[in-house]
Amino acid sequence: MKTYGLIGYPLGHSFSKKYFTEKYEKENIEGCQYELFELDHIEKLAQLLDEKDLNGLNVTIPYKEQVLPFLDRLDPASAGKIGAANVIKFEKDGTLTGYNSDYYGFRSSLEKFLPHTNFKALVLGTGGASKAVKVALEDMGIPFISVSRKASKDSISYDDVTEDIYKEHSLVVNTTPLGMHPKEGIAPQLPYHATTENHYFYDLVYNPAETEFMKQGITNGGHAKNGLEMLIGQAEASWEIWNK
Numbered sequence: 001m002k003t004y005g006l007i008g009y010p011l012g013h014s015f016s017k018k019y020f021t022e023k024y025e026k027e028n029i030e031g032c033q034y035e036l037f038e039l040d041h042i043e044k045l046a047q048l049l050d051e052k053d054l055n056g057l058n059v060t061i062p063y064k065e066q067v068l069p070f071l072d073r074l075d076p077a078s079a080g081k082i083g084a085a086n087v088i089k090f091e092k093d094g095t096l097t098g099y100n101s102d103y104y105g106f107r108s109s110l111e112k113f114l115p116h117t118n119f120k121a122l123v124l125g126t127g128g129a130s131k132a133v134k135v136a137l138e139d140m141g142i143p144f145i146s147v148s149r150k151a152s153k154d155s156i157s158y159d160d161v162t163e164d165i166y167k168e169h170s171l172v173v174n175t176t177p178l179g180m181h182p183k184e185g186i187a188p189q190l191p192y193h194a195t196t197e198n199h200y201f202y203d204l205v206y207n208p209a210e211t212e213f214m215k216q217g218i219t220n221g222g223h224a225k226n227g228l229e230m231l232i233g234q235a236e237a238s239w240e241i242w243n244k
Contacts (some may be wrong), residue, residue: 003053004011004242007045007067008060013207014174016058019235022156023161042066050221051100056242058235061177064102069165078103087238099241102132105233107140113225114200120169122147124188125176126155129178145169149186152184163194172194174203179211187212195220199209206231207208 020034037048042063059067064084066098067199074080078100079087085098098163116157121137121144123130130146138142145165146155157163172190177187199222201213206228214224 002032002055003035003056004032004058005037005052006058006060007037007039007048008063009038009040010128011036011038011060013200013229014060015207016041016235019030019232020233020239023239025090028108031139039063042070055090056238057145059086059088059239060117061129065131068098071096072107073097078096079210080221082131084131086132086234087241090239099238100132101234101237102129102230103136103243104237105230105235106133107136108233109225109227109229110202112229113202113223114171117142118143119200120144121171122161122166122169123188124174127175130175133173133204137173140228142171144173160190161190163191166194167196172192173215174201174205174211175226177205179203179208179213184208185212185243186218187219192214192220195219195222197223199223204230218240 006014014036019035024032033200039045062084067085072095075097079085079098082100085100087099088099089097091097117140119142121142123133123144124147126146126148147158147161148155151157151160174188178188195217199217201214201217201222201224203213204227205211206226209226217224
């Protein structure tokens with residue numbers, strides 16, 4: 001039996017086990033199972049690797065960056081360029097290679113959502129997922145500003161997002177877990193009242209299907225999309241990486 005799985009903390013929100021289990025059934029893929037491995041500390045990954053006979057892992061919040069020291073190499077075209085990994089491939093020689101399929105899932109989904117690429121963007125959050133988003137935006141020619149709780153040399157704070165900045169940056173991408181089940185009804189603090197029909201809100205959160213962030217955007221006249229399509233895209237890319 002080949003065992004694939006997901007590491008992260010917490011994992012109550014995850015759709016991965018259901019998705020892959022159904023995929024195996026629908027596509028008549030035999031001898032495979034997908035499990036959730038909730039690790040409250042990344043150091044417990046070493047124990048998991050010793051105890052389990054694994055064939056591939058996905059990595060989610062908050063370990064996409066913290067997992068890097070456990071890997072033997074990074075795929076230069078994805079995880080190496082982005083600086084975060086959400087896919088671990090177990091090589092035949094016993095070594096581990098990190099990949100990033102978030103990039104492919106996000107870019108494909110965003111291209112379907114936007115009417116054009118003549119946008120400036122606000123990227124909310126500075127975690128591992130945001131890194132894949134930023135590289136995708138760079139490759140699409142969309143300039144962006146990073147927004148975090150505290151301003152730094154690489155980002156501004158939410159308090160720094162003036163109405164003028166908000167109006168000028170009409171693509172807003174939420175890479176934070178704010179509003180994710182079970183803590184629904186919470187949204188990043190932005191001047192949503194200044195939203196126009198030219199604003200597009202992309203939330204990497206997919207549970208609930210319509211987050212408070214999305215509701216604020218839609219209620220004020222904008223357009224919104226959740227991260228389910230991105231999630232499916234990155235999951236399928238993960239499967240291809242594990243089996244190539």
